[in-house]
Amino acid sequence: MSGHVTAEQAFRSVLFIESAETLAAIEGEVRAFAGPMGYERFVLFSVSAAQDEVVERIYWVEGDWFGNGESVDAETYIRRCPVTRHILDEREPFFWTKTTGAHGELYRVVRSPRGRGIHGLQVPVFGPLGLEGAMSLGGERIDASPRARLALGLIAEAAFLAARNLLEAAIGGDVGALSEREREVLAWTAAGRRQVEIAATLGLSERTIENHLRRIRKRLGVATTAQAIRVAIRKGEIAA
Amino acid sequence: MSGHVTAEQAFRSVLFIESAETLAAIEGEVRAFAGPMGYERFVLFSVSAAQDEVVERIYWVEGDWFGNGESVDAETYIRRCPVTRHILDEREPFFWTKTTGAHGELYRVVRSPRGRGIHGLQVPVFGPLGLEGAMSLGGERIDASPRARLALGLIAEAAFLAARNLLEAAIGGDVGALSEREREVLAWTAAGRRQVEIAATLGLSERTIENHLRRIRKRLGVATTAQAIRVAIRKGEIAA
């Protein structure tokens, strides 16, 4: 909370996080840095447009996010935090504030949060495919200065990338690779054919084409077929 | 170069750059920060990348990039710097080094550049649409420490975002079969957004988005939006 954010400490934290070998080490470092600035609620997650939910996988959630004295689990967080959706519209870290009034909880994106309520900073992390993850930090009396935004933006990005490196390697394996059939269907789609047409060409049911395309979207972690085309081209799954 | 990069100074520079109102101010700040670290060649550009050219528009190019004692213009830089293409494969700032041997110039991406030659740091900048721009800094004897990478990454990202904000507004759309608006709509589509979402993001009617997309398909001579994505990527209208 108090004083000033030391840039020096932020740099050291980032470098430490980048070389961390466990999630716990990352968490500890973030806590140690952000704690004195008034942040004691944390969420770190990856984002995928594939689901109806924005959040794909939560790496770390901690703290009394909903002011009920209980620490939350991942599902609760996803269900209850509407601020999360805003990362779809923002291109830089932003502050938000939650006030509890007559009509229940009210979340807003603000320039600089103040007053009573729970405030926080949401940091989107972008990569070659667009939005890839985010970290949210919250607290009741937080340092919401430009310097804090800058420092926490750095830390959060490093934390997300490091955490993903640690966790996704263990989990995923080769997520994203398409099967032969899927590549074929997507290639025809990229060539402008409709599902019925592709079905006829390949001698399959229209339903099968549809199922393949859904599976493709899920595998590539995208929301629409149009996006799947782009991602597949980028990954070299199909030709441009 | 030697000594230590002060994180404090980096933070101050970023905050200054974010509020800069001319490109010259941004350039001056970057020079002042990176100069003492041995960097005196700069390129700042936006990326739209597809096939032939990665670079879309160069905002700032300065310094003796090719060791011939002359400052280069934009076209020369694009034509002669093969390192640029690497930003398509990288997801973080990376160092490179250029050595001149018997078989001409040799560029390599390295962990930590040393020795004779021109070295540099390439910083990709990502956004909701994927890779959006980059900044490259070079010099003969540069500080290539992790701290330098971190600080310059910050500075470069801020510089790119600030420069784009300043310049893109002024510049009108030039080349390309698609209009500025159409490219924008298609880019969001390729990023997985639906028409209604794009309408909300751009503050337009859903109808308008639909009309733009129809016009895009007509102009590109394709049947479906999925195909339009592929064709546009191939033509370099939007990024892969």
Next chain:
DNA sequence: AGCCCAATGAGGGTTTTCCCTCAACGCGAG
């Protein structure tokens, strides 16, 4: 002034895609 065109938006439909679930077959790995 007259004209073209980008950008915006609408009416009123049709077609296509998308979503969730369930199910069957064959094939290779443990």
Next chain:
DNA sequence: CTCGCGTTGAGGGAAAACCCTCATTGGGCT
């Protein structure tokens, strides 16, 4: 021999995209 997974297919409904035409505004160009 199960188990996972790729491939195939379906029912039923909801959402999104797509199609036509028409209309207005504002810039630029002749």
